[in-house]
Amino acid sequence: VKKRLVKLVVNFLFYFRTDEAEPIGALLLEHCRITKEEENVFSISFVEEPERKYCFECDSEEQCQEWIEALKRASYEFMRRSLIFYRNEIQKMTGKDPLEQYGISEEARFQLGTRKQ
Amino acid sequence: MKLNERSVAHYATCDSPADHAGFLRKRVERHHHHAHHHNATSYQRRWFVLKGNLLFYFEERESREPVGLVVLEGCTVELCEAAEEFAFAIRFDDAGARAYVLVADGQAAMEAWVKALSRASFDYMRLVVRELEKQLEEASKSLAACHKSPRRSSSSGRKRHLSNPALLPLQEKPTILENGYSTWGSGGGVLGGAACPDRDGGHAKPPPLPPRRRSAASSAAGSPVPGLPPAMPESPVSPETACFSKLHSWYGQEIAVLRREWQERQKRGHP
Numbered sequence: 136v137k138k139r140l141v142k143l144v145v146n147f148l149f150y151f152r153t154d155e156a157e158p159i160g161a162l163l164l165e166h167c168r169i170t171k172e173e174e175n176v177f178s179i180s181f182v183e184e185p186e187r188k189y190c191f192e193c194d195s196e197e198q199c200q201e202w203i204e205a206l207k208r209a210s211y212e213f214m215r216r217s218l219i220f221y222r223n224e225i226q227k228m229t230g231k232d233p234l235e236q237y238g239i240s241e242e243a244r245f246q247l248g249t250r251k252q
Numbered sequence: 253m254k255l256n257e258r259s260v261a262h263y264a265t266c267d268s269p270a271d272h273a274g275f276l277r278k279r280v281e282r283h284h285h286h287a288h289h290h291n292a293t294s295y296q297r298r299w300f301v302l303k304g305n306l307l308f309y310f311e312e313r314e315s316r317e318p319v320g321l322v323v324l325e326g327c328t329v330e331l332c333e334a335a336e337e338f339a340f341a342i343r344f345d346d347a348g349a350r351a352y353v354l355v356a357d358g359q360a361a362m363e364a365w366v367k368a369l370s371r372a373s374f375d376y377m378r379l380v381v382r383e384l385e386k387q388l389e390e391a392s393k394s395l396a397a398c399h400k401s402p403r404r405s406s407s408s409g410r411k412r413h414l415s416n417p418a419l420l421p422l423q424e425k426p427t428i429l430e431n432g433y434s435t436w437g438s439g440g441g442v443l444g445g446a447a448c449p450d451r452d453g454g455h456a457k458p459p460p461l462p463p464r465r466r467s468a469a470s471s472a473a474g475s476p477v478p479g480l481p482p483a484m485p486e487s488p489v490s491p492e493t494a495c496f497s498k499l500h501s502w503y504g505q506e507i508a509v510l511r512r513e514w515q516e517r518q519k520r521g522h523p
Contacts, residue, residue, distance in 0.1 A: 145305065145325055145374035147496075160254030165263045165304070181259040189256075211304030212268070214377045221384035228391040233384055239371065244271045 136192065146211050148179070162189065169206045177203050219245060261317045264301060264308040272302040272368040274361060278309065279334070279353035295336070295355060305374045307342075322352055323496040329369045331362075338362040342369065349496070 140151040142158075146165060149158040166182040177199055178188040193199040207213070222245065225233045234240040277295035298309040298319070305325060308318040322342060332339035332353055340362060342352040356362035 147323075158253060162256045163260050163263065163306075166259065166266070166268075181256065181262070183262040184258065211306075211374055211377065214374070214381050215304070218377065218381045218384060221381065221388050225384060225388050225391055228388075228395055233387050234380075237380065239380075242271075244269070 141191065143205060143209055146209050148206070148209075164206060164209045165212055167210070169203050171199070171203060175199050177206075179206065215244065260321065263303065264306070264318045264321075265316060268303065270301045270303050271372065272300075272365065274300060274365070275313075275357065276300050276309075276365070277336075277355040279355070281350055293335070300354075302368055302372060305372050305377075307369065307372070324369060324372045325374060325496055327373075329366050331366070340366050344496075346496075 138153055139159075140153050142149045142151070146163065148162045148164055150160055150162075151158050162179060164179070168180050168182075168185070170178050170180065170188075172178050172188075172190060175193045175196055175198075176190055177193070178190045180186070180188045191202070193202060222232065222234055225231070232240050234245060239245060275297055277297050280294045280296060298311065299313040299315070301308045301310070301318075305323060307322040307324055309320045309322075310318050324342070326345045327342050328345075329340060329342050332341045334341075334353060334355075336355045338356040338358060338361070340354055340356070342354070344351070354365070356365055
């Protein structure tokens with residue numbers, strides 16, 4: 136167990152030795168699962184290798200929950216789904232596509248039902 | 253610097269749809285101390301795939317792993333004054349980070365790439381999501397108070413579908429178990445707790461496009477966006493984005509090593 140400074144920047148989790156300014160590593164947070172493990176501990180695992188867990192022990196249960204919530208929302212894919220959700224809801228309510236004003240309404244990445252699994 | 257490469261490569265090659273893809277020629281960046289090399293710039297044709305804020309490039313379209321990755325945060329995308337036609341560059345606020353000069357096959361391809369890359373950052377996506385979140389809240393309130401006259405009359409011809417009076421409460425969101433297990437939260441975190449900037453009386457402005465140096469790209473790319481403020485000043489170098497230049501250097505070094513090895517093999521092959 137090593138103490139690290141951990142920094143969430145957009146969809147990357149950087150980790151540093153506590154006395155250094157440059158990160159020793161990073162985790163891309165896409166297609167990952169954040170799981171609460173035992174007390175104060177959460178883990179990050181990835182779709183293609185689910186048994187490989189990156190475990191983090193926090194100072195408190197509260198801190199642990201904060202990190203879990205933040206990391207679950209950290210992926211670009213999560214934001215994309217949020218955007219599609221809001222767009223759809225606004226469209227249902229107002230009859231208007233809110234993305235038109237940004238000129239991005241036709242982009243494939245924001246279409247409902249284009250994402251396969 | 254370590255990276256969860258296997259996961260990154262998996263994300264790059266999995267069948268989640270790419271936001272943009274195509275062949276581009278990438279300028280080879282030479283280090284200054286290789287002074288004995290001739291000065292002609294050379295380009296390598298690579299298959300580029302944009303997913304979210306990540307631009308991957310592969311040696312071939314069928315390659316199973318990317319040879320490089322560019323994280324599109326803290327950068328600007330602009331047309332390039334290179335000798336090549338249809339060239340554009342990705343430049344970073346972090347002065348130490350290398351730039352990427354890319355060449356498209358034609359005008360349309362170049363414009364499509366510049367447009368896609370300019371809007372690829374996480375920050376841009378986050379701005380749009382927050383804006384839509386506000387709009388949804390506003391639409392919910394308007395519908396709830398449907399007996400009152402509209403509080404704003406921004407766009408003309410806006411219809412209201414009052415045939416669906418059952419409003420979805422903002423707290424109740426569907427659980428989506430696709431693409432990596434992420435599920436909706438219960439109203440907290442980024443979605444519910446996003447800080448709301450001040451708004452002027454009832455008329456929401458669209459968020460500005462990410463800061464960009466003034467270039468022809470802003471007129472070439474996409475339809476005009478109403479209500480945009482004039483070109484924003486460059487965002488200050490943020491300490492966070494310095495982390496990404498580390499990622500770029502790391503991958504760039506891998507290529508440099510491969511090239512040297514290849515060149516040495518070529519030399520040995522020649523009598």
